[in-house]
Amino acid sequence: MHTKGVSDGGGFHEECGVVGVYGRPEAANLAYLGLYALQHRGQEGAGIVSSDGDALINHRGLGLVADVFDGEIIRRLDGEMAIGHNRYSTAGATLLRNTQPFVVEYSLGSLAVSHNGNFVNIHELRSRLVKRGAIFQSNVDTEVLIHLIAGAQHPTLLARSIEALAEVEGAYSVIFLSENEMIAARDPHGFRPMVLGAFPAGGWVVASETCALDLVEADYVREVEPGEVLHFIDGEMHSLRPFSPTAHHACIFEYVYFSRPDSSVFGRNVYEVRKAMGRQLARESMVDADIVVPVPDSGVPAALGFAEQSKLPFEMGLIRNHYVGRTFIEPTESIRHFGVKVKLNVQRDVVAGKRVIVIDDSIVRGTTSQKIVRMIRGGGAAEVHVRISAPPTVNPCYYGVDTPTKGELVANNMDLAELREYIGADSLAYLSREGLYAFLDKPGPGFCDACFSGEYPVAVRSDQEQRQMKLFSALERAVTSRFRASGTGG
Ligand code: SF4
Missing domain, CATH: 3.60.20.10 (Aminohydrolase, N-terminal nucleophile (Ntn) domain)
Incomplete structure (x- = not known):
């Protein structure tokens, strides 16, 4: 977890x-x-x-x-x-x-x-x-x-x-x-x-x-x-x-999600960058609404930026349990959306009757977003508009980040309208790739954004080559362990 x-x-x-x-x-x-x-x-x-x-x-x-x-x-x-x-x-x-x-x-x-x-x-x-x-x-x-x-x-x-x-x-x-x-x-x-x-x-x-x-x-x-x-x-x-x-290719996802907001990474304060992404998101995809609600914790700075730009109130309509352990014992009589509910709860008094803009940093498999939208609707929200403070995540990372496969990334399998339907939102919008760099003095060069753009700065082998390589490695390991088990290895 x-x-x-x-x-x-x-x-x-x-x-x-x-x-x-x-x-x-x-x-x-x-x-x-x-x-x-x-x-x-x-x-x-x-x-x-x-x-x-x-x-x-x-x-x-x-x-x-x-x-x-x-x-x-x-x-x-x-x-x-x-x-x-x-x-x-x-x-x-x-x-x-x-x-x-x-x-x-x-x-x-x-x-x-x-x-x-x-x-x-x-x-x-x-x-x-x-x-x-x-x-x-x-x-x-x-x-x-x-x-x-x-x-x-x-x-x-x-x-x-x-x-x-x-x-x-x-x-x-x-x-x-x-x-x-x-x-x-x-x-x-x-x-x-x-x-x-x-x-x-x-x-x-x-x-x-x-x-x-x-x-x-x-x-x-x-x-x-x-x-x-x-x-x-x-x-x-x-x-x-x-x-x-x-050429330098700093991981843009450090700003979107990984780094702590109180850190300075690649020479910039992460909190300020996330707020700038939120402001840009509001410029690009504003919608009539009553409140801006972050998916805590990582969505908070972007939601603050969105609220600042849109002049809508920022509200903690979702509260995160900070003391969640590593495993849960789920009752046999299944609780719907248990995993998300353990970590997040909706504030009914905040969202009831409101048109809510929910700010998150990414949609990876889509199931979590789907549950969050249902949770906010369940709290009585009149409308739920999802805004993502980064472009669609459509490619895996080969540079030190554990990612789902391309096929598991939901934005590869659905267009925007299908994905909106899938997560059950009234509207859905992502930050544009250009907008991602709104915080920079000079846009573009200097960052890796391959998980959004597919432009890998260091050549990555085709999936087939990688599968063959993995197979080869697995065979090597199998041979090595047999070699050891037989007592002839070092
Ligand atoms: S592909 Fe690039 S931007 Fe995406 S997580 Fe990996 S290093 Fe970061």
Whole structure:
């Protein structure tokens, strides 16, 4: 379950949040707080690896940060350097062995890795490594990076990391930790966010979003630039740009849904961007109505912007239960739309007799929107008009976001009129692709919006090629596990 919201945007799941702390006493405790702030980026598992200068100390577990760590564990994670990771994964892949940071021993010593993103050439790299004799313990892209580093010939971790990163194509915001150094890097396209902060008393922090810096009281310094490698060693930070520059393609969905509204991402405050999207949505698709109601929580800033632009009252006509657990015991006598009702309730006194404009950030499968519309009508609303603060979501993501298949994305299967009918709204409108960039000084370049436009900035193989690659990988895994089970493997 994605605890951030119940809107249909929940069908898109950010895969991870990363944090790294360098040069601070109690580095693991600060990394823990950073992960706490980044909990919305992944709730399936968390881990921290610290270095006391001699060895790496590691703790990982399944569940929320607060469940995985306690005071005793944090005290054990000694040292002035630590990296952490929050993981989201699909249910079937929620395995401890897929939880990061990964820790390995190799020829230069110990190495830990926290990674957010996906590599589009993962299958070729895996196949090549398997042919060379590599054995994989997880199905996570990050393990490929580890093999590439371990197999490189350079005498330093920095040089090996750069060589390995030069081989991967796609999205990464990644942090490496050895006994005495930390390396943070962002891919040349800059798909996934990463920021740099400094502690007033000395020391550095890198994290997926600025909300992590705020909690540990670090000052925001700047974005880690696309293609930049930051090397923290001997008490100093060095910036390198070893890769050929390329056009930047920051993930626009970070603004639409993933990032926390109090974060600054890609140099802009997320709350302000979402409000601007809401204002633009009102300019494009205003309708006669009485109130503007957000689908909480992620729809709130866009609804505020819509209300501001339309001069209609903003009302919390839907209230979200913030204390929903991970599983529910549903009565055998089924309650209609149980899943949504557990998380959201309609305020009858607010919506009854009103013409309601409901603001959400996306429609993925359509079923959640359908239930929300029914819920508001059930509360006595005279009309329900759905407005989406992003264009239709019609394509899956290959750059680090877990998405339904193209066939499962309802906007692929229905035109606007059919979808309006399906969700049961009186009217339905999306923000235009041009309108999505209304907040920018210069529209267009600089962002990836492939899940809306289908314009993938890094080539993605056809579905058939991907299926063949997946099949090949599954066969590899099967052969590898038989090999191990027979006792002849390493
Ligand atoms: S495809 Fe969508 S979710 Fe993936 S990186 Fe691009 S904008 Fe973000």
